[in-house]
Amino acid sequence: MASIAQNPPPRPRRFAPLKGDSEGAQTKLQGIVFDVDGTLCLPQHYMFTQMRAALGIDRSVDILDHIRALPSDEARSEAVAKIQAIEREAMLAQQPQPGLVQLMDYLERKNMRRALCTRNFEAPVTHLLQNHLPDHIFEPIITRDTPNLLPKPEPAGILHIARQWNLDNHAESMIMVGDSIDDMTSGHTAGAATVLLVNERNTHLKEHHHTDLCISRLDDLIDILENGFVGDNSAGSSSTSQ
Template identity: 35%
Template sequence: MDGTLTKAVINFAKMRQRANILEGDILEVLGTLPVQERVRVEAIINEVEDEALPKMQINDGVIELCNLLDEARVPRALLTRNTSKAVAYFHENHFSSMPPFAPAVARDFGLLPKPDPAAILHICREWGVLPSETVMVGDSLQDDVISGNRAAASTILLDMDGTAEHHLMDGELKPAFIANSMHDVAQILQTEFVLRAH
């Protein structure tokens, strides 16, 4: 969600500093903490994310892309390392004129977060499709591309700031396609895939 459907506005540097988790994947480190410390750090993470909610802005091209998929009767899901609260805020404040993403899988859903492929595989089971019939679109090589590749889905890296060329992209880090905007994502979906109604 953050950086793909919406502009990235969460202050992760502040989150890391306040949580005193300066290295490593913050959710992975959180999972290793003793219970009392985990509760304290999780409250900090939630607080920093809540502070960002009023700043949330939908990315250009999202509504048009979703209209394209809806008209073709192609299902769309939302998968985020953020909370269900943030997903609800997005749907209510930025997406209320559209059918919601379904399913919408947040980190408090009970599945391992990206880059683990569990949530993508869950979505595929909900839809009754094979992972190879799906496309994972996201702005993170480490989270979105790896989870999509591990699930055997096609992957589109959304590289709106043009920095992807500076990263080593091979193996699990190699997306099938790179898009510079959500408009580019729509074009890739129309030209490189068969949009099959479900």
């Protein structure tokens, strides 16, 4: 399935406070999409070094692009098996991000829809949810195994979620939360507001024009959403991570 490029709505993005005392006509937030590795769980950067070594490629080559370009189904299957083996081993060491449960409990109380859009395959995603968020529902869940959707940084996964939620404004009433340029670009291109979870490797993205807001912990989002999301993609100066 081909990607559907969108014209992103004007910035800065704004959503009505979830505390329910907003004045005037403000956009109501309809749902939040989360990345997984580095967002719901602590980053496991070493995986990508191991994956590239297993495939014999360097850092300049995108792993999924390399696999798609392999000359046969057999070669692609062998490469995918190597990647899956590394992810299965790494998932046993997953650690939840600080503030993960607090944020999800808050969103549950607010009846806020949540979905996942990740380039991980299904097993580590299921492992994380079963071990750290067993009482929370994410629907839909877009993984590397989801057929007919181009992976991030393409907006296809986020637009698919918007259609599943029956939104008539594509992703313009949604937020994408992630830790990578692929997350920010996919969300921005789909029309969603974007939130960067800052870590030691992605601080250069704080001022990227695809980033609307920055946070240093997941539960920083609670006060932001409660009082009204206001993006600031000039430098993330509205962020609690400054």
